Amino acid sequence: MSNQPKEQKTLDFGRGPSRMNGKGATPKKFIGTLLRIWQYMKQQKIRMILVVFMVLLSTLFTLAGPYLIGVIIDDFILKGEITGTIVMSALLACIYILISITTWAQTLIMVNVSLLTIKKIRQELFDQLQSLSLKFFDKRSYGELMSRVTNDIDNLHAALSQSVIQIVSSVLTITGVAIAMIALNGVMAIVAFLVIPLMFLATKAIVSYSSHYFSARQRDLGEVNGQVEESISGLEIIALYGKEDDVLTSFEHKNEMLRTSSIRAEISSGFLGPVNNFINNLGLAFIIFTGALLAIVNMASIGMIASFVTYSRNFYRPINQLSNLITTFQSAIAGAERVFEILDEKTDIVESPSALKVSALVGNVEFRNVSFAYEQREVLSSLSFSVKAGETIAIVGPTGSGKTTIIQLLARFYDVTKGAIYIDGEDIRDYEIRLLRKNIGIVLQDSYLFSGTVMENIRYGKLKAKDTDVIEAAKLASAHAFIKHLPKGYDTFIESGGSNLSQGQKQLLSIARAMLANPNILILDEATSSIDTQTEIQIQKGLAQLTKGKTTFVIAHRLKTIEQANHIMVIKDGEIVEQGSHQRLYNKQGVYADMYKQQFLN
Numbered sequence: 001m002s003n004q005p006k007e008q009k010t011l012d013f014g015r016g017p018s019r020m021n022g023k024g025a026t027p028k029k030f031i032g033t034l035l036r037i038w039q040y041m042k043q044q045k046i047r048m049i050l051v052v053f054m055v056l057l058s059t060l061f062t063l064a065g066p067y068l069i070g071v072i073i074d075d076f077i078l079k080g081e082i083t084g085t086i087v088m089s090a091l092l093a094c095i096y097i098l099i100s101i102t103t104w105a106q107t108l109i110m111v112n113v114s115l116l117t118i119k120k121i122r123q124e125l126f127d128q129l130q131s132l133s134l135k136f137f138d139k140r141s142y143g144e145l146m147s148r149v150t151n152d153i154d155n156l157h158a159a160l161s162q163s164v165i166q167i168v169s170s171v172l173t174i175t176g177v178a179i180a181m182i183a184l185n186g187v188m189a190i191v192a193f194l195v196i197p198l199m200f201l202a203t204k205a206i207v208s209y210s211s212h213y214f215s216a217r218q219r220d221l222g223e224v225n226g227q228v229e230e231s232i233s234g235l236e237i238i239a240l241y242g243k244e245d246d247v248l249t250s251f252e253h254k255n256e257m258l259r260t261s262s263i264r265a266e267i268s269s270g271f272l273g274p275v276n277n278f279i280n281n282l283g284l285a286f287i288i289f290t291g292a293l294l295a296i297v298n299m300a301s302i303g304m305i306a307s308f309v310t311y312s313r314n315f316y317r318p319i320n321q322l323s324n325l326i327t328t329f330q331s332a333i334a335g336a337e338r339v340f341e342i343l344d345e346k347t348d349i350v351e352s353p354s355a356l357k358v359s360a361l362v363g364n365v366e367f368r369n370v371s372f373a374y375e376q377r378e379v380l381s382s383l384s385f386s387v388k389a390g391e392t393i394a395i396v397g398p399t400g401s402g403k404t405t406i407i408q409l410l411a412r413f414y415d416v417t418k419g420a421i422y423i424d425g426e427d428i429r430d431y432e433i434r435l436l437r438k439n440i441g442i443v444l445q446d447s448y449l450f451s452g453t454v455m456e457n458i459r460y461g462k463l464k465a466k467d468t469d470v471i472e473a474a475k476l477a478s479a480h481a482f483i484k485h486l487p488k489g490y491d492t493f494i495e496s497g498g499s500n501l502s503q504g505q506k507q508l509l510s511i512a513r514a515m516l517a518n519p520n521i522l523i524l525d526e527a528t529s530s531i532d533t534q535t536e537i538q539i540q541k542g543l544a545q546l547t548k549g550k551t552t553f554v555i556a557h558r559l560k561t562i563e564q565a566n567h568i569m570v571i572k573d574g575e576i577v578e579q580g581s582h583q584r585l586y587n588k589q590g591v592y593a594d595m596y597k598q599q600f601l602n
């Protein structure tokens with residue numbers, strides 16, 4: 001079975017993955033994403049209330065500190081009351097201890113909220129990736145998708161676990177300190193507030209300038225990851241074609257783009273701290289100047305000015321924190337948007353709400369006027385044929401003629417563009433997708449093997465099967481003999497992708513897997529790669545056993561092996577050009593006979 005698009009992906013380093021989300025978040029989108037994150041977080045209501053309570057406590061304690069300092073100076077130190085000073089200082093120490101405890105508690109609870117939120121989003125993302133059709137994956141690189149599942153989600157976690165506390169505590173502190181400042185001295189409070197609009201304008205300008213660099217950074221990171229994944233998957237091909245230099249150049253380019261967008265994001269957002277600091281210090285200078293004037297006319301005491309200066313610092317600090325948080329949030333929101341983009345992706349393989357839930361399909365298959373196009377290009381046109389339950393149909397034809405596409409349509413990895421496919425008289429779109437696929441077994445020449453033992457890999461065909469059933473299936477599939485000779489037999493660990501097994505062994509395992517699953521419809525992709533004669537005999541024996549009494553679609557490359565098929569269908573450019581039994585087609589002296597003779601001569 002060909003996998004042409006994937007191979008293109010592996011080699012097409014210049015193209016890169018889709019450049020979604022490179023424009024930067026609009027304020028509306030930014031707020032929309034925030035609200036969406038909130039929908040997840042509010043599922044942790046009780047924890048969130050606890051966090052707010054803890055933040056409230058720590059803010060109250062933080063506010064009490066400067067007030068006490070003023071009281072200690074004016075009422076105890078300046079009046080020479082030693083005992084009172086000691087008691088009040090001890091109280092101040094207790095308050096600072098309580099600040100630490102409440103801060104620790106709020107962080108702990110918030111990290112939990114964040115982790116639970118992230119777990120839910122990650123789970124939804126994974127479920128969504130499992131349910132999306134191949135069309136979605138055709139257009140994207142796996143590395144770039146991985147980047148969304150890992151980096152973008154991590155960013156969001158980092159932002160949530162810290163930022164929410166900071167936002168709540170900053171808002172509470174700002175409100176509390178503002179009230180305390182007004183109560184302490186109205187004139188000085190007005191002077192302190194004067195610089196706020198200035199800070200707001202500076203923050204707004206810097207944030208809107210840097211926002212699109214953050215989106216670009218997340219996108220470029222995805223591209224870099226995409227290429228790393230492609231380069232590792234295509235290692236052999238790159239080496240065989242001596243493309244190392246091209247790959248390096250392309251990677252250098254993407255890496256440089258990532259550096260550029262990162263540096264731009266950091267530089268532009270880096271202005272925020274110094275600019276706001278400058279404005280804060282300006283505010284402090286005004287406050288001290290006003291305090292001095294008021295002290296001269298006896299309208300302010302030294303202790304009160306000391307309290308006020310401490311309050312002003314406590315007032316500006318959370319404002320600064322809030323504006324700095326926006327930068328952290330920008331990065332997280334850019335990531336969250338990329339995650340939500342996938343969550344919002346509509347799968348084009350939809351299950352009808354009244355989908356049929358029959359337990360097993362018998363296996364009568366009919367293609368009626370089926371056409372199919374990848375994007376715009378039609379690759380199958382008006383195909384009609386039928387296969388009775390238990391029969392074998394062989395599909396032959398030149399490379400790229402549409403053989404693989406036919407079976408991908410049968411398993412509903414794609415939906416037909418026109419016409420319909422029927423199994424047991426029902427349109428396959430009316431069946432539950434899981435049920436449909438459960439009834440179709442696929443044996444590819446390089447079926448995917450997961451990292452795990454041989455036993456686990458065969459059991460993938462039927463998770464509830466006992467060890468004895470697995471071994472029985474392996475025996476019927478003629479895989480038992482080679483498994484016995486593996487270092488740990490059925491407990492031998494298979495590396496991801498089955499890299500420690502030969503092509504033939506992998507195929508024998510996938511036959512055993514299908515044997516265990518025992519579906520009534522089978523799809524076989526006949527091996528093209530050279531396999532030693534002994535293994536070849538084993539595979540043929542296994543396949544013969546597997547396909548007994550099943551509706552079988554064979555994608556045949558070597559015509560010698562399909563002479564016994566009930567029906568042979570020759571496909572060329574997406575159309576059936578000939579069909580019938582081997583003998584009939586051979587006698588016809590057409591395309592099939594030509595292909596057959598050519599292979600025979602070879």
Ligand SMILES: Nc1ncnc2c1ncn2[C@@H]1O[C@H](COP(=O)(O)OP(=O)(O)OP(=O)(O)O)[C@@H](O)[C@H]1O
Pocket residue numbers: 001002003004005138374375379397398399400401402403404405406
């Ligand atoms: N995911 C895809 N996106 C776009 N075009 C595709 C995709 N998969 C296949 N094609 C195109 O559809 C046509 C049929 O491909 P298909 O894989 O069905 O051929 P095939 O007969 O199985 O080939 P082979 O014998 O080489 O395995 C080809 O022209 C191919 O380029």
